[in-house]
Amino acid sequence: MKIVIQNGTIVTDHDIYKADILVEKGKIAAIGNNFTGEQIKKIDAAGKYVMPGAVDVHTHIDLQAGSYHTSDNFFTGTRAALCGGTTTIVEHLAFGPKNCPLQYQIDKYKVAAKDNAVSDYGLHGVIQHVDADVLRDMGKIVAKGIPSFKIYMTYDFALTDAEILRVLKRGRELHAVVAVHCENDSIINYLRSKFVAENKKTPYYHALSRPAECEAEAVARVLRLAHMAGDAPIYIVHLSTARGLAAVRAARAEGQKNIYAETCPQYLLLDEKCYNKNDGIKYIMSPPLRSAADQTALWAGLADGSINTVATDHCPFSTADKLHGKDDFSQCPNGAPGIEERVMAMFSAGVVEKKMTLNKFVETLCTSPACIYGLYPRKGVLLPGSDADIMIIDGAGEEYFHIDNLHGLADYSLYEGKKVKGRMDTVIRRGEIVYTDGKFLGRKGTGLFIERRIGL
Numbered sequence: 001m002k003i004v005i006q007n008g009t010i011v012t013d014h015d016i017y018k019a020d021i022l023v024e025k026g027k028i029a030a031i032g033n034n035f036t037g038e039q040i041k042k043i044d045a046a047g048k049y050v051m052p053g054a055v056d057v058h059t060h061i062d063l064q065a066g067s068y069h070t071s072d073n074f075f076t077g078t079r080a081a082l083c084g085g086t087t088t089i090v091e092h093l094a095f096g097p098k099n100c101p102l103q104y105q106i107d108k109y110k111v112a113a114k115d116n117a118v119s120d121y122g123l124h125g126v127i128q129h130v131d132a133d134v135l136r137d138m139g140k141i142v143a144k145g146i147p148s149f150k151i152y153m154t155y156d157f158a159l160t161d162a163e164i165l166r167v168l169k170r171g172r173e174l175h176a177v178v179a180v181h182c183e184n185d186s187i188i189n190y191l192r193s194k195f196v197a198e199n200k201k202t203p204y205y206h207a208l209s210r211p212a213e214c215e216a217e218a219v220a221r222v223l224r225l226a227h228m229a230g231d232a233p234i235y236i237v238h239l240s241t242a243r244g245l246a247a248v249r250a251a252r253a254e255g256q257k258n259i260y261a262e263t264c265p266q267y268l269l270l271d272e273k274c275y276n277k278n279d280g281i282k283y284i285m286s287p288p289l290r291s292a293a294d295q296t297a298l299w300a301g302l303a304d305g306s307i308n309t310v311a312t313d314h315c316p317f318s319t320a321d322k323l324h325g326k327d328d329f330s331q332c333p334n335g336a337p338g339i340e341e342r343v344m345a346m347f348s349a350g351v352v353e354k355k356m357t358l359n360k361f362v363e364t365l366c367t368s369p370a371c372i373y374g375l376y377p378r379k380g381v382l383l384p385g386s387d388a389d390i391m392i393i394d395g396a397g398e399e400y401f402h403i404d405n406l407h408g409l410a411d412y413s414l415y416e417g418k419k420v421k422g423r424m425d426t427v428i429r430r431g432e433i434v435y436t437d438g439k440f441l442g443r444k445g446t447g448l449f450i451e452r453r454i455g456l
């Protein structure tokens, strides 16, 4: 079916203008005026913003973490993504068994996603140990359209500095981006054990066991390693602190290239006081929520381009699972939902409250993530020839985040009860209307695996 989106205001990362969009065979066929003809479905977007479908490059939809499993599967997680305006995700694969080959998790994920996903999706390979086989297999995986890898500086599969350096060098050779969770593992383990031994086990001690310095030190260290690897492309995930951001700026100021930084709505919109609420356990995630001063710094970092993207780190565990940590924060699975709330939460807090421009909103939620991770120009942009992934936002509307209105399987929202300004009106994925009037219309299993290529 052909669709024409009429009378809307098109917003890109650098432009705002009035025009109509003709969609044909899943692609944007043309942008202009006066598209006529039979068999054209018309969508009137008068008074609304027409933007590229959002891209979320940091999700853990289907993750086994120890004995816990995230609430979502590829159908429900990507359904929630679509209803929130996100038409493409890039999933961080879960850990496999110790010493498993890189390909192991990719095979598992392709099965989990195929016949289930409704948004389009890519995968990041996760490197949990480093040896000659892993370094060789990075090349095979890049050749299969997975030109990005995730590594951790903390948790059970934390890599050593030497291992990180080897991965970064190999990433550079392959034109692959290495995404890094930056926290100082040794200090965190020391603080966690100390607090538990002192019987300081309420959720607030989760935050105290992972101080800002742990992030800032790890960010600075990994950026040095990337520099030693010849300015290897590096992407700092879920940046949460002013000090971590300062480390990013310092490395760039010294002339280091190929540095990208991401933050997430929770670090912009929620702060460490949440850990003192009765349900503080629900906010346990790593890195933890921070101070109001950190939030201010992150907003400034987005506005001045120091932070490139806003992704979710969607990692939903059920309330019952989270409650395993109610008497001891260290027993709580880390992570929280947010895949559906991201776009409208950022529209309201960012655009409506004038902390970011409309262009910056599109840049950080749609275009930059697509560019950094090799999805552009197929995704993240409104151009003739691009996939017709489009969200239409009614800036004058309102949304109310309540678990019954959301489309994933998470049983709580970090933003429960919050009213936001602006409303997701319609979402189109490759030319198919998948969300409108508050209803999901997509068909299970129609999401495509997107092969990505990064040209640096």
Ligand code: URP
Binding pocket: 060, 181, 284, 285, 286, 287, 313, 315, 334, 335, 336
């Ligand atoms: O607490 C979090 N963020 N869990 C998900 C895994 C990660 O660290 O990104």
Ligand code: ZN
Binding pocket: 181, 237, 238, 286, 287
């Ligand atoms: Zn992480």
Ligand code: ZN
Binding pocket: 058, 059, 060, 092, 313, 315
């Ligand atoms: Zn994550």
